[in-house]
Amino acid sequence: MTKTRALSSLAHLDGARTYWQTLMSVVCYLVVLLTAVSIHGEKCVLHKHLTDVEQWETQVSFVGRMKASFVRFHGEFMNETTYGPLGEDEIQRECVASYADNKYIYKWQEKSATLYRCYQLMPISRNVVVMKVSDSMSDFKTASNLCSSDEVALKYVDWPLISTKQFPEGRWNDCGIEGGFDFYVRLNGMEYCQQPDNSMRPRLEVGCSKEPEMNFDFRNNFNCRGFLDMTLQQKLTCLGSWQRGPYKFSVVTDDAALWPKLWLLRFPSNIPATASFEMLVLPDIMMDMSTAPVSVEMSYVHTLVMKRTNFATVCEDEATAITCGHLCSDEFESDGVPLDDIHCQRSCNKCPHDQGLCLFPLETNGEWLEYDDTGTRRVALTTSMMYVDGLPPTKCLNLTGTLKNKQPLVSFYKNGCKPDYRCVYLHARGPNVVQYAVSEVLQWPYKNHLTSADICEAEHFTFPSSPYSIPDPRILIRTVGKQPVDCKIRxxxxxxxxxxxxxxxxxxxxxxxxxxxxxxxxxxxxxxxxxxxxxxxxxxxxxxxxxxxxxxxxxxxxxxxxxxxxxxxxxxxxxxxxxxxxxxxxxxxxxxxxxxxxxxxxxxxxxxxxxxxxxxxxxxxxxxxxxxxxxxxxxxxxxxxxxxxELITQHIPPQTPTTEKPYNISDVLVLKASSGAGHTKASISCLIILLMKMIMMMINRV
Structure with a gap:
């Protein structure tokens, strides 16, 4: 009996030894595979943002783009074409390996020699790509070691890749800055519109009223622009922003149909709450990525001296005290430009007859769900406040005049944006449902002696729907405490x-x-x-x-x-x-x-x-x-x-712009899941799972 048990134990050990030998073989295979991946890289699969654009533009200069350069990514090839006074020059590079953090090795021929270079292609947004590169080298292994290392620093390319392409879902890129700012322009030692007695300082507003655009308002004064190639009321679209050291950079465009203009903005990454700061406006989209200040000696670099300005009520003076002192009697001209006393409502006693907060109908108080084409969002109504997901809190404003089922609203901001008005339509349809609509946004100051009828005119509900304005009534359904009601059909x-x-x-x-x-x-x-x-x-x-x-x-x-x-x-x-x-x-x-x-x-x-x-x-x-x-x-x-x-009950929604969070250069790790590395790592994960299963089998056998 003892001998039989001993033989059985030996056989069991032989079986276990066989399993452990198999296990070691699998482990060795994984080690070899991981080593090969880390040394030789993987198949080139570019980030989707790179291939979504047919042609990228670079070396964008204010001198009329006399030298144009374009980059195209197709398959495993990167083609760079430069057009200059001496003709066309084109270089084609082939991607031969890819690594984590959007790094790739490209090779090309130059004077019968094969050269290699490591590129790090970092999409900031769908319209801006920042690049870092290594030196050119003739040895692939050296380039591979450099590209796979996290410790070797690559050099930034001065010129980013830019595209002004408009995508069907819209472009809602982060501008890197938000709020309202008064400013004056400094250029070559000259200062424009900075005098304290100037009637109205130029103003920049970004993201106010939840609009993604950047708006420069030069107050109808051509002298305030310096030599900035902008209109007096310039609306700009942000293509992408990123941070480098103590500064943020943002590329903006006027979205002109024929030949869109481009500017590069540089400003502090931490905007002071009350102190002044400087924003540089460059018509060259050439990034000096060092933290040293960009030279203001260049005649085309404008310095905007900016300061955040807040408005706590709707009864404020926007113009200076000196201006308002003259303006309240009659129309007043500053630098030959006529101004209306709407900008001096407090001094001129032209404020809205504000009687405090109004009250929403009691039956509309509570928590609700709003249904739109893309889903639902929460709406909460208290006695005098309305809260909507994605919108600033609004107060019910008690102005002169009453309207059936309509209430004027006002929102205040702490980031420098001006107050704005909306009108809300609320019609309770029983205990469970409210019909609800929101007018377009009207920015303060809108009109002297403002009344409820001014804000809630029917024409303010006759525009396309957006996430922030709802012209046609939608349904709000109470979230809790619903009661069944009579259908009124028998x-x-x-x-x-x-x-x-x-x-x-x-x-x-x-x-x-x-x-x-x-x-x-x-x-x-x-x-x-x-x-x-x-x-x-x-x-x-x-x-x-x-x-x-x-x-x-x-x-x-x-x-x-x-x-x-x-x-x-x-x-x-x-x-x-x-x-x-x-x-x-x-x-x-x-x-x-x-x-x-x-x-x-x-x-x-x-x-x-x-x-x-x-x-x-x-x-x-x-x-x-x-x-x-x-x-x-x-x-x-x-x-x-x-x-x-099937009875498909979804209404076909209009294309609604979606907010896309821009990528910080420090956050580009989130992009690697879309590269070729992701596929190989998924395969390795499967092998690891198989390995764990084998270990469990051997434990059970033993």
Whole structure:
């Protein structure tokens, strides 16, 4: 017995030894693989931002771009073409290896010799790329060791790569600076518009009213510009910003259609709260990446002496005291430019008749969800304050005049931005739902003796929708404490019909029922519909002009919890049409479109008899009224596959710009996941997982 156990133990040990030998083989393989990766690099896969742009521009100079240089990335090649007085010069370099932190080795031929260089290509945004390079060398291994090391410093290239391409989703790049600043210009020892008695200092505003642009306002005074090649009211778009040492840099453009102008701005990375600071404006997009100050000897480098200016109320003087002393009597001219007393509202007693804070209707107080084309955002209303995700807090402003369901709002900022006005439309539609719209932004000072009607004019609700302004009423749904309400429809209604472009020639039939409970109705589909029957509970039912709107709860087949139903009677039709629409489109103005268009925004259309739809007689619930009306369901596409024939209830959203956080040079590690290194590391991860499984197997065997 003892001998048998001993033999068994030896056999067990032999098996374990075999597993450990296998384990060591795998470990050796991993070590060799990792060594190969670190020494020889990986297949070149460039960051997506580099290849999204067909052609990058560099060596951008204020001298009319007499020397133009362009860089193109295609596949594993980088082509640099320079056009100058002596003609065209082109160099093609081939990427032969890639490393972490967006580093690549490129090789090229020069005078029959093969040269190598390590490039670090750092996308600051989709429109700006900063480069660092090594010296050229003839040995690949030396270049590889240099490129794979984190300790060897590469040299910055003076000229970044620039693209003014506009992407479909828009360009919302960080400018590196935010707020409002008064400034004057210093150039070659001359100072412009800096006198203390000057009526209005030029002003820079960035990101105010949540607009991404940068706006220079020279107060209609040409003398204040120095030799800056800008308009008096210059709006600029930020292409990208980054930090180097104590400074930040930002590339901006005027987005001109034919030949967009470009400027480089340099300013302190830490903007003082109250003290003055200097911003350099260079028409050459040539970065001196050292921390030494850029020479102000150059005649085209403008120094803007800036200071943040805050406005705590809407009753302030924007002009200087000396100017306001003259201005309150009549119009006043400064440097030949007429000024209105709107900039001296306090001194001239032209402030709005502010009577403190107004009160929102009590039934609108609480926490709500706003539904738009991209999802939801939170809205909170207190007695006098409104808080919306992505917007500054706003106060309900009690001005002269009252308007039904509309309240003027004001926002104040601590970063130097001027106060701004909005108008909010709030209409409670029962205990659970509020219709809600927000006007365009009006910047202070807007008008002397401002009233509620000035802010809430109808024309301020007639502009395209944006994340910050909502011209058409949207639905707010209470987040907690919802109560069921009467749907205000009673009866049993049969429907039949078919979808547009449907392969089901027989059509679809079913029943709409609202009998068992006043706050619930059902849609029961026939077997020929390939649809799922569903019950919906009403949380709001109200009339809006010639239409009735129902807001319901009940998860549909796409997982959407809330739905909107609009019942509308057209003048030229004997039927009442019932639309099931996304909550973001739940308002009557959308119904002015031809409902029979195949590419319309509405998903389901029920055409039923107006008389029977509005029937309140409960006896109809037992009669099962037969109807000869139509049921039409639209799809977003004209494809005929079963998946695409589902009731797609998402409204096609407009292209909404999205904010993209720019990359700091110190943060470029986040970009390496898109390079070729990511694929190899994923494979290594799989091998490590396999290794762990083998270890567990051996432990279990032992």
């Amino acid at each position: 009866g049993t209604f049969r429907f039949s019909g078919k979808r547009y472009k449907s392969v089901n020639k027989a059509g679809c039939s079913g029943v709409i029922k609202s009998c068992d409970f006043k706050d619930v109705f059902q849609i029961e589909y026939g077997k020929n519909c390939n649809e799922i029957s569903q019950s919906y509970q009403c949380i709001a039912s109200f009339d809006d002009g010639p239409s009735r709107i129902l807001i319901t709860e009940g998860e549909d087949r796409l997982g959407r919890l809330n739905q909107c139903w609009v019942m509308h009677r057209f003048k030229d039709d004997i039927h009442t049409t019932v639309y099931q629409v996304p909550l973001s489109s739940c308002h009557v103005p959308h119904l002015s479109v031809d409902r029979r268009q195949e590419n319309g925004d509405y998903v389901m259309i029920y055409n039923v008899s107006a008389a029977e739809l509005e029937l309140q007689d409960e006896r109809s619930c037992g009669d099962h009224i037969q109807m000869t009306t139509r049921f039409i369901a639209k799809t977003k596409t004209q494809a005929t596959s079963q998946k695409q024939m």
